[in-house]
Amino acid sequence: GAGVSQSPSNKVTEKGKDVELRCDPISGHTALYWYRQSLGQGLEFLIYFQGNSAPDKSGLPSDRFSAERTGGSVSTLTIQRTQQEDSAVYLCASSISDIYNEQFFGPGTRLTVL
Amino acid sequence: GDSVTQMEGPVTLSEEAFLTINCTYTATGYPSLFWYVQYPGEGLQLLLKATKADDKGSNKGFEATYRKETTSFHLEKGSVQVSDSAVYFCALSLTGRRALTFGSGTRLQVQP
Numbered sequence: 001g002a003g004v005s006q007s008p009s010n011k012v013t014e015k016g017k018d019v020e021l022r023c024d025p026i027s028g029h030t031a032l033y034w035y036r037q038s039l040g041q042g043l044e045f046l047i048y049f050q051g052n053s054a055p056d057k058s059g060l061p062s063d064r065f066s067a068e069r070t071g072g073s074v075s076t077l078t079i080q081r082t083q084q085e086d087s088a089v090y091l092c093a094s095s096i097s098d099i100y101n102e103q104f105f106g107p108g109t110r111l112t113v114l
Numbered sequence: 115g116d117s118v119t120q121m122e123g124p125v126t127l128s129e130e131a132f133l134t135i136n137c138t139y140t141a142t143g144y145p146s147l148f149w150y151v152q153y154p155g156e157g158l159q160l161l162l163k164a165t166k167a168d169d170k171g172s173n174k175g176f177e178a179t180y181r182k183e184t185t186s187f188h189l190e191k192g193s194v195q196v197s198d199s200a201v202y203f204c205a206l207s208l209t210g211r212r213a214l215t216f217g218s219g220t221r222l223q224v225q226p
Binding site: 042050056093104107 | 146150156157158159160163203205207212213214215216217218219
């Protein structure tokens with residue numbers, strides 16, 4: 001596709017359940033980022049993938065959060081044992097490289113934990 | 115740590131008014147600076163950027179100049195339109211850490 005796509009667009013889950021959020025970056029973009037946008041915390045960096053390098057996980061808020069990127073393309077963010085404070089919009093972005101850092105954002109997944 | 119501070123919103127202006135949204139930053143090293151915009155119901159879009167001191171980024175009538183001496187990157191537009199109503203985010207990234215550090219966002223409301 002022409003832009004970054006994310007699925008689902010909305011996800012409602014019960015506290016304690018696991019969720020998976022998917023991101024399809026722009027074709028050819030080697031760098032992929034996950035951010036979280038919430039009312040109380042603004043926009044927070046979560047994790048960053050660049051090519052085949054080890055990901056930068058420094059923004060993950062707890063060990064319940066993990067992410068993987070398969071084949072240098074699609075990425076999945078997994079949240080285990082969801083808590084109400086995980087409710088937020090999860091944004092994915094990609095850039096053609098990590099040198100030219102113009103990041104293109106997807107529309108986000110709105111996660112609501114009941 | 116690195117941080118970005120933006121003026122509190124909302125900013126409410128009449129159409130054709132002059133806009134300034136203040137942004138200052140704290141960073142170790144020499145960051146690249148960005149303004150992103152989020153229109154209602156849409157995702158974040160890059161509005162403009164500057165990668166070194168004294169660079170001016172511009173797009174769609176918006177401008178911002180990278181001021182190293184005042185660690186600022188204020189967003190300006192000479193004549194706003196109703197269609198400029200959105201939330202504006204200032205952000206930085208540092209060499210070696212490509213993730214963006216965002217400010218809290220400033221909501222702009224332009225009235226006809």
